[in-house]
Amino acid sequence: MKLTEKTTHKESIYKGRIVDLNLHEVExxxxxxxxxxxxxxxGAVALIALTEEGKLLMVKQFRKALEKEIVEIPAGKLEAGENPEDTAIRELEEETGYKTSQLKKVISFYTSPGFADEIVHIFEANNLTKGRSSTDEDEFxxxxxxxLEEAEKMIETEEIHDAKTVFAVQYIRNRTAESSP
Structure with missing residues (x-):
């Protein structure tokens, strides 16, 4: 048996600034x-940005869908026609004020493939220089x-409570463990 679903009808329910919702009838x-x-x-990007002291740059913000503040790695959505590397550089500076001269792709993954096609591209940013942030007018x-230790405690207390940031902390933990004698 071939595991596929053929769309026989598609209806646009909502077109928004960030997402669109469609209803598919499938065979x-x-x-x-x-x-x-x-x-x-x-799609979106997220950044594992490390300072010279080996600290992770994070942003705390209120997430309306969760009705709470959480701490996350810097992230943002791709603009039309923008490649993920350019988005990563832009988002790092907009959200944190930092610029990077060293950007490395880590991984890409789908966030919720059961109902969404969002893909997140994660980059590691090093050689940071501090500048000025310039968040969007509706972004605080x-x-x-x-x-790393503080981040792991924040996961336990659910201050960090999203998959991309938990991934980032585990990525740094694994890399730290691999470089230990």
């Missing part, structure tokens, strides 16, 4: 039909420099 591998609610997102963040 299943067994010939039956079902409906799928699909969120389309342009507090920039933080956090040690």
């Amino acid at each position: 299943l591998p067994n010939g039956k039909t079902s409906k799928r609610e699909i969120i389309n997102h342009p 963040v507090e920039v933080m420099e956090v040690s």
Whole structure:
């Protein structure tokens, strides 16, 4: 049996500034039909940005969907026609005020493939120089420099509570463990 679903009808429910919502009627591998609610997102980048002291740059912000503040690695959505590397450089400076002369792609992953096509590209940024942040007019963040140990405690207390940031902390933990004798 081929594991695929053919869209037989698609209806646009909502077109927004960040996401679109579409309702797909699909034909299943067994010939039956079902409906799928699909969120389309342009994609995003996130940055594992390390200071000279080895601290992670983080931003604290209120997330309306969660109704709480959380601490995250800097991130932002791709603009139309923008490549992920350019987005990463732009978002790092906008959110934290830092610039980087060393950007390395770490991984890309889908955030919620059961209902969304959003892909996040994670980059590591080193050789940072401090400048001035310039967040969007509706974006309010507090920039933080956090040690690995502090970040791990923040995961336990759910101050860090999103997958990309948990991934970043584990990535740094693994890299630190690999470089230890």
